């Protein structure tokens with residue numbers, strides 16, 4: 001099957017049972033800010049933003065999954081607003097470049113592999 005809605009990538013930000021659950025002592029996820037920035041910067045047609053239920057590796061909240069045609073990059077412990085800002089900046093720069101750029105070293109320090 002094919003879809004007319006082709007994107008360069010998808011960013012799934014977890015706010016499941018653990019990620020972003022500040023009442024359980026987990027770091028906050030700036031969901032409304034992310035949605036606003038994604039809209040304001042016109043990113044949606046190029047890079048899908050998905051606010052997700054549990055993605056699986058709950059022991060390393062907050063989890064973000066970045067999927068592209070080339071690979072899936074899982075990030076864990078995205079525990080500060082600055083990381084979300086970095087993700088938005090990276091998405092905007094990728095849109096401008098017309099391709100998914102490499103993630104910064106700061107973000108890649110949070111890379112995890114959830115598979116055996």
Ligand code: FES
Pocket residue numbers: 014015016017018019053054055056057058059061062063
């Ligand atoms: S709640 Fe985010 S990985 Fe489970």
